Amino acid sequence: MRAFKFIFGVLVAFGIFGAQGCSDPNAIIDQNAEISNHNWSYVNRVKFDVKIDDISVPYNLYFNVRVSGSYKYSNIFALLMQTSPGKKTHTTRYEFKLANKDGEWLGSGSGNLYSYQLPLRTKYKFPAKGIYHFEIEQNMRDNPLHEVIDAGLRVEKAQ
Numbered sequence: 001m002r003a004f005k006f007i008f009g010v011l012v013a014f015g016i017f018g019a020q021g022c023s024d025p026n027a028i029i030d031q032n033a034e035i036s037n038h039n040w041s042y043v044n045r046v047k048f049d050v051k052i053d054d055i056s057v058p059y060n061l062y063f064n065v066r067v068s069g070s071y072k073y074s075n076i077f078a079l080l081m082q083t084s085p086g087k088k089t090h091t092t093r094y095e096f097k098l099a100n101k102d103g104e105w106l107g108s109g110s111g112n113l114y115s116y117q118l119p120l121r122t123k124y125k126f127p128a129k130g131i132y133h134f135e136i137e138q139n140m141r142d143n144p145l146h147e148v149i150d151a152g153l154r155v156e157k158a159q
Contacts, residue, residue, distance in 0.1 A: 026159070028052070032064050032152030039144035040151065045081075045135040048153045052132060057157050058123035063136065064152035067098065069112040071147040074099035077139040078151075080120055085130025093139060094120065113149060123158045 024030070033046040052059075063078060076096050083089045096118045099105050107114035126132065134153055138145045 024156070026157045028059070028155040028157070030064070030152070030154040030156075032066070032150040034150045035148045038068065038147055038149055040138045040148040041144035042137055042139075044144075045137045046151045046153070047136075048134045050132045050134060050153075050155050052126045052129055054157075055126050055129055058125050060122050060154075060156050060158045061120040061124060062154040062156075063094065063096065063118045063120050064116070064150075064154055065096075065118065066113055066115045066149040066151075067107075068147040068149060069105070069114065071098070071114075073140065074101070074103070076145075076148075079137040079139045081135040081137070083133040083135075084126075085128055085132065092120075094118075117154060 029048060029050050031048060036044065061080075063080070065076065065078075067076075075098055078094050078096070079091055080094065081089055081091045096116070098107065098114070098116065105114045107116040109115075136151055136153065138148065138151075
C-alpha cells in the first residue's frame with residue numbers, strides 16, 4: 001500500500017508539473033465552445049472576451065474548428081465580429097479550405113475528428129487597450145451546419 005501511495009504521489013506531481021510546463025506563455029486565449037448536437041446554426045455564435053493590455057506588440061488570431069469525417073464540404077465560411085473597447089464593431093468574412101479536391105482532410109486527425117487552427121489575422125496590432133469582444137458565426141448556406149463539433153478562438157502574441 002505504501003508503494004502505491006508513493007507511485008501515485010509521483011504521478012500526480014509529474015501531472016501537475018507537466019500541465020504547468022505545457023502552458024503557452026504567448027497565448028492570451030485559446031478556447032473552444034462545443035456546438036450543440038454538432039449542428040451549428042447562424043444564431044449560435046461562439047463568443048469570447050479578450051483582454052489586451054499591451055498594444056505595442058502584434059498578435060496572431062486563429063479560428064479553431066473541429067469537424068467530423070461526415071462533414072460534407074471541403075471548406076467553411078465564417079464571420080468574425082470584433083467589437084473594440086470603444087464599442088466599434090468590425091465584421092470580416094473568411095473562407096477556409098478543410099480538404100483537398102480528392103477528399104483528403106487537411107486538418108490533424110484523431111479517429112473520425114479533424115482539427116484546424118486557421119489564421120484570421122497575423123501580426124495584428126490592436127488599436128487600444130481593453131476588453132475586445134469576438135463572435136464567430138458559421139456563414140455557409142446550410143443552417144444549421146451539420147457535423148461541426150466545436151469552434152473557437154486563439155489569440156497569441158506574435159513571434
